[in-house]
Amino acid sequence: MSLASQWTGVKTFPRGIHPPEFKEMTEDKPIRRLAFPPELIIPLSQHTGAPAKPIVREGQEVVRGEPIAEPSGFVSVPMHAPATGVIEKIGLARDARGTMSPAIFLKAYPGATQEVLYGKDVNVDALSREELIKAVQSTGVVGLGGAAFPTHVKLAVPEGKSVDTVIANGCECEPYLTTDYRVMLEYPADIIKGLQIIMKAMGVQRGIIGVEDNKLKAVEALTPHLPADGSISVQVCKTKYPQGAEKMLVKALLGREVPSGGLPIDCGAAVFNVATLAQIGELLPRGQGLIERVITITGPGVTRPGNFMTALGTPLRYVLDFCGYKGDDLAEVILGGPMMGVSIGTVDIPITKGITGVLVMTRDALPSALADLATDETRALPCIRCASCVKACPMGLNPSALGALGRKGEYEDMAKHYHLFDCFECGSCSYVCPSSIPLVQYFRIAKAVVRQKQAAAKS
Amino acid sequence: MTTFEYPAVELRTSPHIKSEITTPIIMRNVVYALLPLVIYAFVLFGLSALSLIIVTTAVCVITEYVFCLLSNRPSTLSDWSAVITGILLGLVLPPGFPLWMAAVGAFFSIAIGKVLFGGLGYNVFNPALVGRAFLQAAFPTSITSWTPAFFAGRFTSFIPSTLALPFGKPPSLTQFIQERAVDGFSGATPLALFKFQGITTDSFKLFTGMISGSAGETCALLILLCGAYLVVRNMLDWRITAGVLLSVFLLSGIFYVLNPQRYPSPFFMLFSGGLMLGAVFMATDMVTSPTTPLGVWIFGVAIGVITVVIRLKGGLPEGVMYAILIANAFVPLIENLTQPRVYGTVKRKETVKT
Secondary structure (H helix, E strand, O other): OOHHHHHHOOOOOOOOOOOOOOHHOOOOOOOOOOOOOEEEEEEHHHHHHHOOEEEOOOOOOOHHHHHEEEOOOOOOOOOOOOEEEEEEEEEEEEEOOOOEEEEEEEEOOOOOOOOOOOOOOOOOHHOOOOHHHHHHHHHOEEEOOOOEHHHHHOOOOOOOOOOEEEEEEEOOOOOOOOOOHHHHHHHHHHHHHHHHHHHHHHHOOEEEEEEEEEOOHHHHHHHOOOOOOOEEEEEOOOEEEOOOOHHHHHHHHHEEEEEOOOHHHHHHHEEEEEEHHHHHHHHHHHHHOOOEEEEEEEEEEEOOOEEEEEOOOOOOHHHHHHHOOOOOEEEEEEEEEOOEEEEOOOOEEEEEOOOOOOEEOOOOOHHHHHHHHHOHHHHHOOOOOHHHHHOOOOOOOOHHHHHHHHHHHHHHHHHHHOOOHHOOOOHHHHOOOOOEEEEEEEEHHHHHHHHHHHHHHHO | OOOOOOOOOOOOOOOOOOOOOOHHHHHHHHHHHHHHHHHHHHHHHHHHHHHEEEEEHHHHHHHHHHHHHHHHOOOOOOHOHHHHHHHHHOOOOOOOOHHHHHHHHHHHHHHOOOHHOOOOOOOOOHHHHHHHHHHHHHHHOHHOOOOOOOOOOOOOOHHHHHOOOOOOOOOOOHHHHHHHHOOOOOOOOOOHHHHHOOOOOOHHHHHHHHOOOOOOOOOOHHHHHHHHHHHHHOOOHHHHHHHHHHHHHHHHHHHHHOOOOOOOHHHHHHHOOOOHHHHHHHHOOOOOOOHHHHHHHHHHHHHHHHHHHHHHHOOOOOOHHHHHHHHHHHHHHHHOOOOOOOOOOOOOOOOOOO
C-alpha cells in the first residue's frame, strides 16, 4: 500500500491506467426488467467446467425457476428454466465464440404469470459448511463478473490452505459497464446477505466490500446494511483500471500479493463479484436457482442504453432491438467492457450467465488510433521505448521488452525470462502504447503457442 | 420478434479502446517545447543562430526522407522525430558555426546515428549528440568558436564564420567580437572561462542565459519551463532530469565544500554549459533512455556523475555530451539489471540476456 493510500484511506495498487469512463450513459438508469422473448436458448455450458446434463425432454412443460439441467460433476452447475413454457428441443445453438454447442430451447408461454413458484425456503443458519457449498451449487450461481466460474467450487478451501478474508468486488473498473454499480444501489441487502453466506461457508470472520471512488453512492447504499458486529466493512478504492482484477483488489485491500501462478486463496483471500453475491443472497435462502441477471446495454451504437434484468437465454438480437440498435455505421458489438470484452460476429446468441454487458461501438466513436489500425494493419509504429506500458502494467511486467520479443516470435524466451504467463491480458499496455503496437495481442499469441508446444512435448 | 439487418462488423481482440496519445503527437509536442528555445537563440545570437537551426533541421529531414526512399520504405517523416534531432543539433552548436559543417553534422546525425541502426526506436545513441560528437572531432576549432550574446547588428548580418565556404578555413572571430561585443559580454563560455582562466560567471546571468554558448543551451530558466510543459503533458520523464541535476549538484557540492578556491559552486555547475539542455531534452530522449523505474534514476545519476568528472577532472571544459553518450551505451545493461519485480514473485529472477 502506498503512502498516499494510507493518508487518504483510498486503497489502490501500483501502476494501472485511467481510460475515460463513459459510464454516464447508463449509471443513472435504474435496472428495468426486459420482456420475455418468445423463445429462449439456454446453452448447457455457460460456465467454466463440465457442461450441465439436461433433465428435461422435448415437449415437456416447465415452470419458471424449475431445474432443467443438473451438474455433471463438482465443477459444474445446474440450469433452471428462465421462463414458464415448453421445451421445444435440445439441440445445437451458436455461442459467443461462434461455435455451436448443445443448448435447451424453451418456448415461453405468452400468457403465463412468470411468477417464480419453484423453490423451498432454506434455513441458512442450520446448514453446515458442506451443506452450504451444496446449496450454493444448487442455485446455479457462477461468477457473474464475467469469469462464469462456478461459485461453490471457490468455497471449498483445499487442505493446507486457509482464508481469512472474503472480498466482495464492487470495483467494476471496465469503462461503460454499470451492472455492478446498479446492483449495489438497488440490492445492497442481498449483497451483504450473500457475503455473509459465503463467509459462513468458508468459515471466515472478515468480509470487505471494495468499491471504486467513482461509485460513492454505492458506498452510501451499502453502509446502512452492514451487520452490527463489524465483520463486514466497505472500503473505497481508487478509480483506476484494472482495480477490479482480483489480484489488484487483493493488493489494494490487503496489501498482499497473489503468488505468481496462484489464486487469491494462496494468500488467504477469496474474491467474489457483488452481482454474484447479490444472487446468492437472494436465491439461496429461498432455495431458488439463477434464471436472470443484470446486463448493461450501452455504447454509441444504441439509442436507448440502460441496465436490464434479463432472463438468461434471451437472444441478444431481441435485447439489442429493444435498446434501439442503430445498425448503420456499426464497428463492433462487444460482450463485456471495452478493455477485456470479446467482440462477436453475430447477434444471434443468447444472454448467458457470464455476460456483464453488451457494448455497441460505431465507427465514429472508435479512437482514431484504433480506426487507423483497423484499416491498415501495418500502422503500428516502432517502439520508441517511452515506457508508458511499463508504467501501466499492473503486474509489473515489461510489455515493451515482451513486445519486442513477440514481434520476433521468440515466444519461449518471453515465457522463460519475462514472466509471460503472469500477464492476465488486461490490455493496459495496448491501450497506452503511442505507437499502437498490439502488445497484449502478441502476448495472447505467445501464450497459445507456448501452451501448444508444452502440450506437444508432454504427449 | 424482429429481424433487423445485422451488418458486417469488425472482429478485433480487446482492448477495443485506445489512448489518443500517439507517437507523432508526443514528438510534435517535443518540437513545440523546443520552439521557445529557438526563438531565444534568435534573440541572443540573431540570424546566424536561426539559420543554423533551420539548416540542421532541414538537412535532418531531407536525409531521413532520402534514406526512406533508398530503402524502399514508406516515409517516416510524419513521426516528427527527425525534426527534433535537427532542432536539438542546431541548439547545441555555437551560433556562428559554419552552415556547411552543420549540414554535414546533421547528415551524420540521421544517417549514422539513426537510420543505420534501423530508424526511430532502434538507435542506441541520441542522434543529435552523435552528430555533435562527430563535429567536435572533425572541426575542433569551429565548435569552440563562441560569440557573445547581444552582439551589435545580429538581426541584420551574419557572424562571419556562418557563411564560411565548404572546406575553406573559417575566418577568425577575434576581430569581429572586439568590434561588435556589448560591454561585459565575453566570447568565451562561462565553463571555458572558469576552466582556463578561473573566472566565475554571475549565477543570474547563467540562469537567464545572457552569456555566450551554444545557440540554445544558455537559458536554464527557459529550458526548465519548456521541460515542465512536457512533464505536465506526461511526455517527459522528469526522473531522468532530476537524477542528472541532483547528482551534479551533490557531487559538485562536495567538491566545492572541500575546496571552494579550486572548484566552482554547485549552482554554477547546474546553470552553465549544456547541462540543462542535456538533462531536460537529451538525456530524456525516450529511445535512448531506460524503461525501467529504477533504471531511469541510475541512468540520470550516471550522466550527472560523468559530467562532473569530465568538467572538473578532465581536459575539456564541458562533458554533458560525452556523459549522455556514454550512459546511452549502458542502457541495455542498466535495463537488464533493473527489471522491475513482477507482482506475486518474491524476487527478480536472475539477470536475463537480451
